[in-house]
Amino acid sequence: MGAMERILYFDCFAGICGDMTLAALVDLGVPEEHLRSELEKLGLRGWRLRFAPSSKNGIGGTRADVDLLPTPVKAGISGVAAHGGSHDHRAYKDIEAMIEASALPGSTKARALAIFGVLAEAEAKVHGTSVEEVGFHEVGAVDSIVDIVGAAICLDYLKPDRVLSSTVELGGGFVKCQHGIIPVPAPAVVELLRGVPVKSGAVMMETTTPTGAAVLAASVDEFTDDKRFRITRTAYGAGHRDAEIPNLLRVMLGERDSARDSARDAAEGLLLECNIDDMSPELHGYLFERLFAAGADDVWITPIVMKKNRSAVSLSAICGPDKDESVAEAMLRETSTFGLRRSAFRKTSLDRDVRTAATSLGEVRVKTGYLGGKAIKSKPEYEDLKRIADERGMSLLSVLDAIRKELE
Numbered sequence: 001m002g003a004m005e006r007i008l009y010f011d012c013f014a015g016i017c018g019d020m021t022l023a024a025l026v027d028l029g030v031p032e033e034h035l036r037s038e039l040e041k042l043g044l045r046g047w048r049l050r051f052a053p054s055s056k057n058g059i060g061g062t063r064a065d066v067d068l069l070p071t072p073v074k075a076g077i078s079g080v081a082a083h084g085g086s087h088d089h090r091a092y093k094d095i096e097a098m099i100e101a102s103a104l105p106g107s108t109k110a111r112a113l114a115i116f117g118v119l120a121e122a123e124a125k126v127h128g129t130s131v132e133e134v135g136f137h138e139v140g141a142v143d144s145i146v147d148i149v150g151a152a153i154c155l156d157y158l159k160p161d162r163v164l165s166s167t168v169e170l171g172g173g174f175v176k177c178q179h180g181i182i183p184v185p186a187p188a189v190v191e192l193l194r195g196v197p198v199k200s201g202a203v204m205m206e207t208t209t210p211t212g213a214a215v216l217a218a219s220v221d222e223f224t225d226d227k228r229f230r231i232t233r234t235a236y237g238a239g240h241r242d243a244e245i246p247n248l249l250r251v252m253l254g255e256r257d258s259a260r261d262s263a264r265d266a267a268e269g270l271l272l273e274c275n276i277d278d279m280s281p282e283l284h285g286y287l288f289e290r291l292f293a294a295g296a297d298d299v300w301i302t303p304i305v306m307k308k309n310r311s312a313v314s315l316s317a318i319c320g321p322d323k324d325e326s327v328a329e330a331m332l333r334e335t336s337t338f339g340l341r342r343s344a345f346r347k348t349s350l351d352r353d354v355r356t357a358a359t360s361l362g363e364v365r366v367k368t369g370y371l372g373g374k375a376i377k378s379k380p381e382y383e384d385l386k387r388i389a390d391e392r393g394m395s396l397l398s399v400l401d402a403i404r405k406e407l408e
Contacts, residue, residue: 006161007229007255009164010220010250012249013245015208017207017249018144019066023054026154035157042098047066048067068141119192122210160253165216165223165224170185170189186206232253232254271343273317276314277313291317294323298317299317357407362384367381380403
C-alpha cells in the first residue's frame with residue numbers, strides 16, 4: 001500500500017455560505033478556541049463568534065453566529081469604524097493590508113488572501129472596475145471577514161492533502177442586497193463558479209453566497225460527485241433558515257492510498273464534436289492549432305460518410321469542464337459547422353512524471369507512467385527525438401531505437 005492521502009470533501013447538496021462553512025469545519029473537529037484565538041490575531045474589533053448545536057430535518061450539526069458588537073474603536077483598516085452593522089464598506093486593498101499585517105501564520109494568510117483574491121476579481125468583473133478599486137459591501141463587513149479568514153484558519157488546521165467538492169446547489173428566486181433585488185445565483189457567484197458543475201432550483205432561496213463560492217473557488221482541487229475514498233468522519237454546518245430540503249453543508253474527512261487511487265481516479269471531461277462536409281482539408285492544420293490554444297487536451301478527425309453518401313469528417317476535441325466554452329467557440333468560429341454536440345465522460349489516467357535523461361546522443365525528456373506507485377511504461381518525448389535527428393542527420397527511427405536501448 002502506498003502513502004495515505006487525506007481528503008476533505010465539501011458535499012454542497014444545499015449550497016454553501018460562510019457561516020455554514022465555519023460551523024461544519026468546527027463540527028468536523030477544528031477546536032472552537034483555536035479558531036477564536038487565531039481570529040483575534042487579525043486585530044479586528046467589534047465581533048463575537050458563537051457555536052451551538054442545531055438540527056435540520058432531524059439531522060444534527062453545528063450552527064455558527066457572528067455577533068456584531070457596537071464599538072467606537074476603529075476596525076484597524078483604513079479608518080473604517082465598526083458600527084455593529086453588517087454593511088460596512090471596505091476596499092480590497094485594506095482587507096489585504098490587514099491580513100498581511102496580522103500575526104497569523106504565513107500559510108493561513110496565503111489561504112485567506114487567495115479567497116479574498118478570487119472574490120475581488122469576481123466583484124471587479126461584475127461591477128466593471130479593477131481589482132484595486134473594488135469596494136466590498138456585504139463581503140467587506142466584519143462578519144464576512146470573520147467567515148473567510150476563519151475558513152482559512154480551519155483549512156490550515158485540518159491540512160488536507162486534497163480538497164474535493166460535489167456539484168454545487170445554487171438555489172433560486174431573488175435576493176435583496178446592497179444594490180437592490182438581484183437574481184439567484186448572484187452575479188458574483190456565477191462568476192466565481194464559472195466552469196464548476198452546478199445545479200439549481202432545489203429551493204427558492206439563495207443557497208450559495210459569494211463568500212461560500214469564493215471558499216470553493218480558491219480551495220477546491222477537484223469538483224466531483226464520485227466519493228472514491230474511505231470516509232473517516234462526517235460533520236454538518238447548519239444554516240439560519242429552514243427550507244424544504246435540509247439547510248446543511250456536509251463535510252467529510254476521508255483517506256485513500258494516493259499511489260493506487262490517483263492512478264485509477266476518473267476525472268471529468270467533455271467531448272465536443274461536429275460533422276463537416278464543406279471545408280477544405282488545407283484548413284485543418286490551423287484549426288487544430290486554434291483548438292489546442294483554446295484549451296483542448298486532444299483533437300482528431302475521423303473520415304465518415306454522411307447523408308446522400310457524401311464524404312465528410314467528424315471533428316472531435318476533448319477538454320476539461322473549465323475549457324468548454326472557449327473550445328466550443330473556437331470550433332464554431334474556425335469551421336463551417338452551424339452547431340456541435342457535447343457529451344460528458346470520465347477518463348482514467350496514470351500518474352506520470354517527465355524527467356531528463358542524459359544519453360550518448362544528447363539530453364532527452366522521458367515520460368513515465370505509474371500504476372500502484374510502480375513505473376509500468378515510459379517513452380522518450382517526440383520533440384527531443386526529432387531535434388536530435390535533425391541535428392545529427394539521422395533518421396527518426398534510428399534515433400528512437402538507440403535511445404530506447406540506452407534507457408533500457
